[in-house]
């Protein structure tokens with residue numbers, strides 16, 4: 001089921017940077033239905049819960065890490081409020097809106113909107129704050145988004161100055177305010193209007209690139225994207241991989257490729273996968289080179305990876321949890337059991353092997369497991385039948 005489009009099909013601040021890079025992106029995406037709502041990643045779910053807690057000013061139910069981020073964001077919010085409004089901060093604190101969507105009409109023709117996390121206003125000055133619960137938001141994307149927010153909020157509350165700040169405690173707990181004066185707001189408004197107008201022009205050029213195409217759902221139908229992506233495959237004209245990229249492939253969406261072109265593609269899959277394997281190996285070696293010498297690759301460095309906590313002793317964890325009164329029905333939904341490891345445990349317990357072991361595991365799993373088929377795999381018909389080709393030439 002498709003989710004409701006809160007942006008009413010219009011441009012919005014959250015995609016402002018991408019629309020700036022590719023003016024044709026907005027209308028092109030309208031040709032592709034929005035995908036069904038996807039399951040949230042754990043990071044998205046974490047961010048949503050913290051945002052929700054901040055909106056309701058109620059951290060109940062957040063994890064320890066969530067509570068910590070919640071408290072940090074609250075403190076940063078107060079810091080930003082005091083920093084921007086000074087002695088008027090207590091008065092400004094009374095005028096607050098959270099996650100409200102602000103709309104404007106561009107040249108009386110095109111709707112445009114944005115929904116900042118928090119807005120405070122007092123007199124003719126306003127403050128826009130955006131929370132980020134994780135690290136890694138691209139500066140350019142956020143700056144363009146905050147710039148649009150400043151314009152939208154200024155228009156709505158008739159402000160002559162707007163301060164904006166990104167609150168991202170995992171990056172820094174300092175608050176860095178950017179101030180839009182009335183001149184800045186005028187310029188930002190003009191640029192926003194120009195961008196939105198162009199985004200609504202059916203003749204707007206489509207300009208492919210890494211950032212704007214990454215999340216663009218028009219990739220499957222966009223010829224500019226295909227040509228650009230194909231150019232990025234560094235092949236020598238004389239190699240077999242070069243014959244892969246043919247004009248019909250680049251010109252047409254995959255669904256419209258003639259059967260012969262589809263076959264040509266499938267026939268090359270293993271060859272291309274081998275090429276990518278080599279590509280990945282090169283990448284791994286470059287990472288290693290940078291580990292040993294930070295100057296090994298001009299202009300590139302290694303950014304610290306995310307820290308993931310792995311639970312290594314579930315028994316100890318359960319003991320601590322139950323000692324605090326935790327119940328099995330609260331603990332067990334956190335536990336994932338791998339069938340292969342469980343089979344090993346059954347083998348150790350019963351001493352069974354082979355078919356007898358399989359049968360015993362099956363009995364164990366009855367009524368407490370479900371079978372799920374993974375996505376089908378693309379293979380030649382011979383392989384699907386399990387047919388072996390015997391080479392009888394000497």
Ligand code: SF4
Pocket residue numbers: 022024025028029206207208209212213216217218219222224225
């Ligand atoms: S796929 Fe890339 S080039 Fe094509 S419309 Fe989207 S952003 Fe623009």
